[in-house]
Amino acid sequence: MESIEDIGKMAVIGAGVMGHGIAEIYALNGYSVSLMDVDEEILEKNMALLKSELKTLVANEFTTREASESALKRVSTSTSLEEAVDGCNYVTEAVVEKLDVKRKVFKKLEAAVTEDAILASNTSGLMISKIAEGLKKPDRVVGTHFSVPPHIVPGVEIIRGNETSDLTFQIAYDLIKKIGKMPFVVKKEIDGFILNRLQSALVREAFYLVENGIAELEDVDICLNSVLGFRWATIGPFKQIDSAGVDSWYNVGSYLFPSLSNSKEVPKPMTEKVERGELGMKKGKGFYDYSKFRIEDVIAERDDGFLKTLKLMRKIWKTD
Numbered sequence: 001m002e003s004i005e006d007i008g009k010m011a012v013i014g015a016g017v018m019g020h021g022i023a024e025i026y027a028l029n030g031y032s033v034s035l036m037d038v039d040e041e042i043l044e045k046n047m048a049l050l051k052s053e054l055k056t057l058v059a060n061e062f063t064t065r066e067a068s069e070s071a072l073k074r075v076s077t078s079t080s081l082e083e084a085v086d087g088c089n090y091v092t093e094a095v096v097e098k099l100d101v102k103r104k105v106f107k108k109l110e111a112a113v114t115e116d117a118i119l120a121s122n123t124s125g126l127m128i129s130k131i132a133e134g135l136k137k138p139d140r141v142v143g144t145h146f147s148v149p150p151h152i153v154p155g156v157e158i159i160r161g162n163e164t165s166d167l168t169f170q171i172a173y174d175l176i177k178k179i180g181k182m183p184f185v186v187k188k189e190i191d192g193f194i195l196n197r198l199q200s201a202l203v204r205e206a207f208y209l210v211e212n213g214i215a216e217l218e219d220v221d222i223c224l225n226s227v228l229g230f231r232w233a234t235i236g237p238f239k240q241i242d243s244a245g246v247d248s249w250y251n252v253g254s255y256l257f258p259s260l261s262n263s264k265e266v267p268k269p270m271t272e273k274v275e276r277g278e279l280g281m282k283k284g285k286g287f288y289d290y291s292k293f294r295i296e297d298v299i300a301e302r303d304d305g306f307l308k309t310l311k312l313m314r315k316i317w318k319t320d
């Protein structure tokens with residue numbers, strides 16, 4: 001493959017929260033996508049979700065009914081990896097965030113795809129070179145890290161592994177631009193990349209505040225929605241420091257940085273939720289309770305908010 005023009009059929013491996021949405025955005029952009037999962041039930045459930053997400057896109061005028069119907073026709077499903085990748089030269093892996101599982105999937109992919117196929121991982125933060133370790137052609141592996149919901153969130157992190165070739169990187173980058181997303185680049189591998197290092201630092205502090213009785217989690221959410229998230233949608237933290245005054249930040253940082261949480265553990269309430277199977281929207285309960293609602297309606301309400309914000313943000317970023 002020499003450029004994105006050579007990309008033909010695609011496959012997405014793993015049809016969970018991320019995989020079905022990645023298939024959706026590629027299909028909306030004209031690609032035929034084969035969506036694969038080992039779990040038939042997840043494939044069925046998330047194809048239903050994909051259909052209802054397309055309706056929300058239509059309702060918000062992000063696509064037309066005709067285009068959404070064509071996109072849906074371009075997505076096929078399979079429980080066989082070999083069948084899914086047959087004839088594909090661009091594959092995105094979105095299976096569970098476990099290095100051993102991802103490595104096994106990539107080994108299988110390597111054996112099943114054509115010589116020139118590109119293999120992208122949606123890993124949240126595992127190093128690309130570790131995922132590609134032991135492959136014959138690790139230079140064709142790259143990270144394209146979408147954020148939930150991938151069919152809407154504009155930013156996509158592109159990660160260059162130690163062995164990713166310039167061509168692989170460029171094709172992945174150009175593809176992400178072509179589908180209307182905003183790529184940002186991780187030049188050098190590090191666990192968690194840019195996005196999840198920033199997000200996890202903030203979430204660690206959020207848990208610290210809640211666990212120590214300093215705030216209710218709802219108030220932490222309001223703080224982020226109404227102040228930080230609101231501001232960061234327009235200006236990032238560096239411009240925000242400029243806007244507030246670097247000296248002011250310096251004065252606050254002098255006494256505050258030493259008191260921030262530096263815990264090295266996954267927050268206990270998160271561990272407890274996992275043990276109880278309260279995994280969030282996909283299970284009807286997480287830190288909030290969604291059990292009285294249909295998953296399609298919960299997601300539609302979430303997406304409706306995101307799409308209204310995105311419409312406005314595109315004007316501000318001048319990308320509309």
Ligand SMILES: NC(=O)c1ccc[n+]([C@@H]2O[C@H](COP(=O)([O-])OP(=O)(O)OC[C@H]3O[C@@H](n4cnc5c(N)ncnc54)[C@H](O)[C@@H]3O)[C@@H](O)[C@H]2O)c1
Pocket residue numbers: 013014015016017018019036037038039042093094095096097098101105122123124125145146147148
């Ligand atoms: N959920 C998020 O917000 C988010 C955001 C960005 C990146 N990610 C990353 O995307 C990837 C997928 O996350 P998710 O949230 O969609 O997880 P998920 O648990 O919703 O989906 C993972 C899917 O992979 C399937 N699977 C497991 N082993 C498989 C195999 N060998 N072959 C094919 N399918 C297999 C599972 O059946 C499941 O449906 C992870 O690497 C995750 O870290 C997640």
